[in-house]
Amino acid sequence: MLAREVLQELIKVLGEENVLTEQEDLMTYAYDATAAMKHHKPDVVVSPNSTEQVAEVVKIAAKNNIPVYPRGSGTNLSGGTIPISGGIVLSMLNLNKIIEVDQDNLTATVQPGVIIQTLNNEVVKHGLLYPPDPGTVATATMGGSLSECSGGLRGLKYGVTKHYIMGLQIVLANGEVIRWGGKTVKNVTGYDLVALFTGAEGTLGIITEIIVKLIPAPEARKSILGVFDDVDKAGKAIASIIRNKIIPATLEIMDNVTIQTVENFVHAGLPMDAQAVLLIEVDGYREVVEREAVLVEQILKEEQAIEIKIAKNDQERDLIWLARRRALPALAQKRPTTVLEDATVPRSKIPDMIKAIRKIAEKHNLQIATFGHAGDGNLHPTILTDERDQDEMKRVHLAVDEIFKTAISLGGTLSGEHGIGIAKMGYLDWEFGEAGVAAMRRMKEALDPNYLLNPGKIVRRD
């Protein structure tokens, strides 16, 4: 419970309408999109309308030693926005202006509460594109996706959020406001705090303004689907595409469990006994897209795809992607709880990882479907379970542990795009060792010595 005086201070800064304390309101901020996580209600939810108000809130919090949890749309998948120690949830949704689209410098300046898709709807008018496209692009905010360094389907060719963040305005833990970076392509002035704060999950400072890089929108695209009776053959096709210097915008894979489930759900015409499906989209200049699509088809044939489809028009394209887009909803309806994991390995290790996941599923008697971004090595093993079944959940946790161990042993990483949050904090020393975790802790303490900004995420007090 917050002291009455603190609440009064918050109301004085923000106005009564931007300070929520009713239990029904607090309840809706007690969780995020992460499955099987304990809910924690905050003491208050505040919605600032300016950077100055954010700074005031942070100063009030600092003075009274109250945790602050910045929050966008709450779509994150690692428990990163759950207010685990109570305190203030700082909803950034009122800060939702697109401040500028600068066509000469190919940048946009936005407030953190802007929805990713809203920005893209605006820049497309100028023939431009903001490439990062997490699955939640229509809901997630720019601030949230920056703080989680979201990825998505276009990572292979276009990179992820961090490759598009050029400048930031940041409120530090002491309430001071700094600006870093800007509209220049080149910038080596001081430590790269723009990069450090991207993906820091709101634990080092609060982002209040963002300059992003835009690119010319590709003028053409073509989608190709390849069906395989063997995961290794699909893996060889992936390698061959890259070795032929084709970098598709999207290169997705679905395993047999996913194919079967999706096919039952949407009837897209996928063979139920296929062991892997590759969904490929090349984009860019018209002539190049034509040339690359032919080459991809040829490679799929060489690598013994049992079926190949090339979309001839937008309708056929949508059909190809329907199965992939419906993968998660299809899987989610099979069992009450869907644990969507995020295991990432070098692209060449995709077949090894898929086979390892299959073995782990068998060993622990679990249903695990695997799909994801084969082109950038980012797989989503999805465990279909029921969080009320304690025995099964124990096995789920064991399986998750083994999946991460396997990913790291294959030269991969704990998280490709979902972040560490609460969910993966316990695994960090597997990847970084104690020395690495200690280095992160020292950095956290350098910028937020009292652990007031999104505490209990990424690193905990020693």
Added chain:
Amino acid sequence: MLAREVLQELIKVLGEENVLTEQEDLMTYAYDATAAMKHHKPDVVVSPNSTEQVAEVVKIAAKNNIPVYPRGSGTNLSGGTIPISGGIVLSMLNLNKIIEVDQDNLTATVQPGVIIQTLNNEVVKHGLLYPPDPGTVATATMGGSLSECSGGLRGLKYGVTKHYIMGLQIVLANGEVIRWGGKTVKNVTGYDLVALFTGAEGTLGIITEIIVKLIPAPEARKSILGVFDDVDKAGKAIASIIRNKIIPATLEIMDNVTIQTVENFVHAGLPMDAQAVLLIEVDGYREVVEREAVLVEQILKEEQAIEIKIAKNDQERDLIWLARRRALPALAQKRPTTVLEDATVPRSKIPDMIKAIRKIAEKHNLQIATFGHAGDGNLHPTILTDERDQDEMKRVHLAVDEIFKTAISLGGTLSGEHGIGIAKMGYLDWEFGEAGVAAMRRMKEALDPNYLLNPGKIVRRD
């Protein structure tokens, strides 16, 4: 002077042949490529042959409170490698192995002493490219260019060093060795230390292994030269190229002072009274290069270029680039001292910046030639002077101050690609404010509390 016991410890770890203490040897490590900088001899120069040896040296230094200066080829331009407080210069040139070129994952793993060009000579055999190309590409090391986050001519289309660094092995100030990042395109595990250490100028840790991203080498390229009688017209041409969604690999500009000097030096056929020359190279797929070259020519005409040349073959291409490549040597032979500055503004502000530099030159009665990377807003105002002339050097310093103030006021930054080092440390609070500099200091102290790693660069003890 180092204590004899410390020297003995270093010799024990590295062998006598890798520990230099002769005055003649130390002298050559007392400076770097930066003009008009005071020389400082180190007490010893050591050349480790492994990460373990680097860690041992750092531990010896930490135990005895001795500064350590990591150094590649010493080509940097901000005094970043000068051992200003004496101590140990850690030459990384023995660590010069290309460990792996991974064609499936499009990565290379290298030691920090590898020369950039050596890496490119190797990867080109596989049709691949490591895009960062500072002017010193044939001399500078991967470790040095990573630590300075070098840029170069291809920044507009391909970005700079930081966009290609995927993984690092780092020796921390306490001698502990950590690994961060890896071969996966996506990685959001923990704070992005890979990004933080890139461009940190060796002040946060010593890099001992680097995983870089490679891209397919472009299959074609075409060079175009446009001559203008007015800087603003050149500026409009730059804007029009970008608005037409053409992103050239290279888009360089030279001002009138540069043109005159270079023309006298190489006789490339540039009109002596031209106010600006644009040098443009488009690259990529053959069909696209053809299409874009035609479009660029058309734009140059529309924006009233008084002369346009399109290279029809490699020989003509070399001629177009001869003037640009010889700009610095041509300028350097005019006066004894060449102060090569690095002022970076948003691309749209290039004409304003060039005109401002011209006014500053007139005001302080100095010769300043300006050329640089117009496409990415990174200009190199080059002051032709004589460091023995104290009165003129005073005016040089005043002019440099005004150049940086102007760059920042135009939304630019202190340094696009040369780094802060010693040279620009005093200007940092103009860009970041005291709160920003303090944040950097806290980060430095979190990772190197005793200021032993390249001390006196970027941030100083308070």
